[in-house]
Amino acid sequence: xxxxxxxxxxxxxxxxxxxxxxxxxxxxxxxxxxxxxxxxxxxxxxxxxxxxxxxxxxxxxxxxxxxxxxxxxxxxxxxxxxxxxxxxxxxxxxxxxxxxxxxxxxxxxxxxxxxxxxxxxxxxxxxxxxxxxxxxxxxxxxxxxxxxxxxxxxxxxxxxxxxxxxxxxxxxxxxxxxxxxxxxxxxxxxxxxxxxxxxxxxxxxxxxxxxxxxxxxxxxxxxxxxxxxxxxxxxxxxxxxxxxxxxxxxxxxxxxxxxxxxxxxxxxxxxxxxxxxxxxxxxxxxxxxxxxxxxxxxxxxxxxxxxxxxx
Amino acid sequence: xxxxxxxxxxxxxxxxxxxxxxxxxxxxxxxxxxxxxxxxxxxxxxxxxxxxxxxxxxxxxxxxxxxxxxxxxxxxxxxxxxxxxxxxxxxxxxxxxxxxxxxxxxxxxxxxxxxxxxxxxxxxxxxxxxxxxxxxxxxxxxxxxxxxxxxxxxxxxxxxxxxxxxxxxxxxxxxxxxxxxxxxxxxxxxxxxxxxxxxxxxxxxxxxxxxxxxxxxxxxxxxxxxxxxxxxxxxxxxxxxxxxxxxxxxxxxxxxxxxxxxxxxxxxxxxxxxxxxxxxxxxxxxxxxxxxxxxxxxxxxxxxxxxxxxxxxxxxxxxxxxxxxxxxxxxxxxxxxxxxxxxxxxxxxxxxxxxxxxxxxxxxxxxxxxxxxxxxxxxxxxxxxxxxxxxxxxxxxxxxxxxxxxxxxxxxxxxxxxxxxxxxxxxxxxxxxxxxxx
Numbered sequence: 001x002x003x004x005x006x007x008x009x010x011x012x013x014x015x016x017x018x019x020x021x022x023x024x025x026x027x028x029x030x031x032x033x034x035x036x037x038x039x040x041x042x043x044x045x046x047x048x049x050x051x052x053x054x055x056x057x058x059x060x061x062x063x064x065x066x067x068x069x070x071x072x073x074x075x076x077x078x079x080x081x082x083x084x085x086x087x088x089x090x091x092x093x094x095x096x097x098x099x100x101x102x103x104x105x106x107x108x109x110x111x112x113x114x115x116x117x118x119x120x121x122x123x124x125x126x127x128x129x130x131x132x133x134x135x136x137x138x139x140x141x142x143x144x145x146x147x148x149x150x151x152x153x154x155x156x157x158x159x160x161x162x163x164x165x166x167x168x169x170x171x172x173x174x175x176x177x178x179x180x181x182x183x184x185x186x187x188x189x190x191x192x193x194x195x196x197x198x199x200x201x202x203x204x205x206x207x208x209x210x211x212x213x214x215x216x217x218x219x220x221x222x223x224x225x226x227x228x229x230x231x232x233x234x235x236x237x238x239x240x241x242x243x244x245x246x247x248x249x250x251x252x253x254x255x256x257x258x259x260x261x262x263x264x265x266x267x268x269x270x271x272x273x274x275x276x277x278x279x280x281x282x283x284x285x286x287x288x289x290x291x292x293x294x295x296x297x298x299x300x301x302x303x304x305x306x307x308x309x310x311x
Numbered sequence: 312x313x314x315x316x317x318x319x320x321x322x323x324x325x326x327x328x329x330x331x332x333x334x335x336x337x338x339x340x341x342x343x344x345x346x347x348x349x350x351x352x353x354x355x356x357x358x359x360x361x362x363x364x365x366x367x368x369x370x371x372x373x374x375x376x377x378x379x380x381x382x383x384x385x386x387x388x389x390x391x392x393x394x395x396x397x398x399x400x401x402x403x404x405x406x407x408x409x410x411x412x413x414x415x416x417x418x419x420x421x422x423x424x425x426x427x428x429x430x431x432x433x434x435x436x437x438x439x440x441x442x443x444x445x446x447x448x449x450x451x452x453x454x455x456x457x458x459x460x461x462x463x464x465x466x467x468x469x470x471x472x473x474x475x476x477x478x479x480x481x482x483x484x485x486x487x488x489x490x491x492x493x494x495x496x497x498x499x500x501x502x503x504x505x506x507x508x509x510x511x512x513x514x515x516x517x518x519x520x521x522x523x524x525x526x527x528x529x530x531x532x533x534x535x536x537x538x539x540x541x542x543x544x545x546x547x548x549x550x551x552x553x554x555x556x557x558x559x560x561x562x563x564x565x566x567x568x569x570x571x572x573x574x575x576x577x578x579x580x581x582x583x584x585x586x587x588x589x590x591x592x593x594x595x596x597x598x599x600x601x602x603x604x605x606x607x608x609x610x611x612x613x614x615x616x617x618x619x620x621x622x623x624x625x626x627x628x629x630x631x632x633x634x635x636x637x638x639x640x641x642x643x644x645x646x647x648x649x650x651x652x653x654x655x656x657x658x659x660x661x662x663x664x665x666x667x668x669x670x671x672x673x674x675x676x677x678x679x680x681x682x683x684x685x686x687x688x689x690x691x692x693x694x695x696x697x698x699x700x701x702x703x704x705x706x707x708x709x710x711x712x713x714x715x716x717x718x719x720x721x722x723x724x725x726x727x728x729x730x731x732x733x734x735x736x737x738x739x740x741x742x743x744x745x746x747x748x749x
Binding site (some may be wrong): 281 | 319357358359361362364365366495521522523524525526528529530531534535537538539541543553555556557558561562566567582584585589628667
């Protein structure tokens with residue numbers, strides 16, 4: 001093992017760098033899903049669509065800015081604008097018109113309704129953006145590449161991948177933890193998450209909190225899509241890919257656990273990267289192997305807590 | 312016992328007769344000139360493969376509209392009925408039966424996915440319904456069975472992989488190492504098997520430094536790109552397509568992988584308009600056929616220009632190869648009906664007569680002529696070239712093209728591709744035509 005590590009230390013170093021960027025994107029999407037589940041107790045299959053629409057919107061705004069001759073750094077403004085727009089417009093629409101009607105209903109009904117929404121939004125994407133790949137990489141090109149030493153060689157990484165993605169993920173994690181634990185609104189959200197009835201009895205407007213939380217979660221999904229958009233080609237189906245992985249992260253982390261989502265995203269990101277180098281056939285199953293391994297030992301997830309059943 | 316068998320046989324015979332009468336009724340209707348010619352078309356209308364399926368549907372709608380304006384087929388207007396093949400083969404099999412039994416289609420165009428075609432061709436045998444395989448590429452269909460009612464109106468996997476390999480061996484004969492990064496599904500695996508088999512006999516000793524098959528529809532290739540940068544192969548093969556290929560090329564370009572290795576991208580043509588100048592120059596590109604916009608000597612330049620201009624005018628984008636494959640299927644259909652109607656003295660052909668007209672049929676495309684062999688496989692030329700940029704197109708087009716005659720790069724009838732490829736020798740390279748300057 002020691003010999004193997006010594007021989008492959010350089011490759012492992014590269015895998016670590018790739019894994020961090022990978023984990024950052026996975027975290028950004030999964031944390032929104034986790035937050036929404038924590039408060040609304042709804043497994044939102046349409047979360048993947050919000051990721052996709054965030055990505056498409058960011059690319060469209062970025063392309064519009066470029067066509068207007070605006071400076072390249074405005075590409076970053078496009079990413080934020082897209083996330084805010086999707087969170088502020090689609091979030092309240094979905095929560096008010098659809099989800100509010102199914103709170104407290106059977107899980108299977110919630111799954112069916114959000115899956116139906118997912119299918120509708122997939123078609124909306126095709127109607128609006130068509131089916132040909134769309135890409136907008138101005139934010140990525142703006143920062144250029146960084147050469148990482150690799151023995152006598154160098155390996156170029158994009159600065160966006162090395163610094164921007166992990167940086168935003170860490171900032172989101174810290175900011176979210178601070179918001180939920182140190183601000184009044186955050187504490188109210190935690191109160192509703194812990195016991196909605198008691199929170200309502202204390203005078204908290206739970207309906208407003210669920211609306212706020214869902215919109216925020218939708219914005220996080222859209223931000224994940226927006227951040228991913230400079231690195232990938234946007235085509236129909238990207239939402240489906242994302243939601244499956246996000247569910248694995250949420251299940252592994254423990255439903256409603258933000259730090260757990262971060263740790264799981266890191267495990268999955270690193271696991272997938274290492275697999276690409278040393279066992280590429282297993283890259284696809286790594287997230288699910290990690291999920292199975294964790295759930296076998298801790299069925300409530302890495303950071304989940306066992307809840308007593310209320311009769 | 313004998314009596315029982317006889318009774319059963321009698322009952323079966325009666326049932327069969329009743330069934331025959333029912334079918335004869337349908338057949339009789341089919342043999343009279345119908346009021347419209349219904350065609351079932353299976354294509355991807357959703358999911359990641361809709362990048363091919365939707366443009367093909369657009370091409371079909373455009374061409375059928377033109378066809379109907381010109382009087383239809385033998386005076387009969389054509390009505391396409393589109394079916395989404397994205398839900399999978401089980402769904403598609405049901406849809407195929409519905410199209411034949413409920414909709415009463417006279418012809419089926421199936422499909423983009425090789426899995427879909429493998430599911431549909433046995434149905435064409437069973438239901439005796441002429442089925443044009445209009446885009447799928449698997450070599451298995453006509454190499455593993457006979458399908459009297461199925462015909463493929465374009466090339467297939469073997470020539471589409473062999474031609475780029477031969478181009479590479481001509482263009483860069485001294486390469487010593489290769490890496491492959493294909494999508495993890497039938498085409499990705501099969502195309503690598505075909506490539507490796509041929510490469511091992513035409514240039515033995517090439518070192519394979521990485522074999523990667525990321526999942527179909529992968530949205531990020533950054534780790535794979537890092538691994539390829541570290542491995543430094545002389546050549547990188549990818550038969551990927553759609554959003555997967557666009558992402559791979561973009562991430563490779565951003566990180567200068569194109570400067571280190573020569574890419575061979577046999578299915579890149581549909582992605583080039585999206586990529587624009589992101590695609591690097593000097594790499595090997597293909598289009599699953601010969602229908603490049605800058606084809607050096609198309610058979611009917613005016614027809615090619617008319618089709619491209621009409622498609623661009625309506626959809627504001629260049630037609631990509633699935634559009635050309637759809638156009639080929641429609642041309643083949645027109646030619647086969649004309650042949651069958653003539654053979655019947657002006658009468659409308661039944662299913663068997665229509666299928667007979669397809670066998671051995673030669674039909675014209677804007678760029679060449681395609682002949683359907685006795686096994687149903689179409690012989691389509693392949694053009695491969697080096698990515699380059701010019702003033703005419705805002706995206707990469709090939710230069711130094713080699714036109715590979717279909718017969719040269721196709722597996723002979725009755726043989727299996729992998730077995731045939733193993734019989735090739737390095738002398739085969741002397742039969743490759745010279746590149747066309749430009």
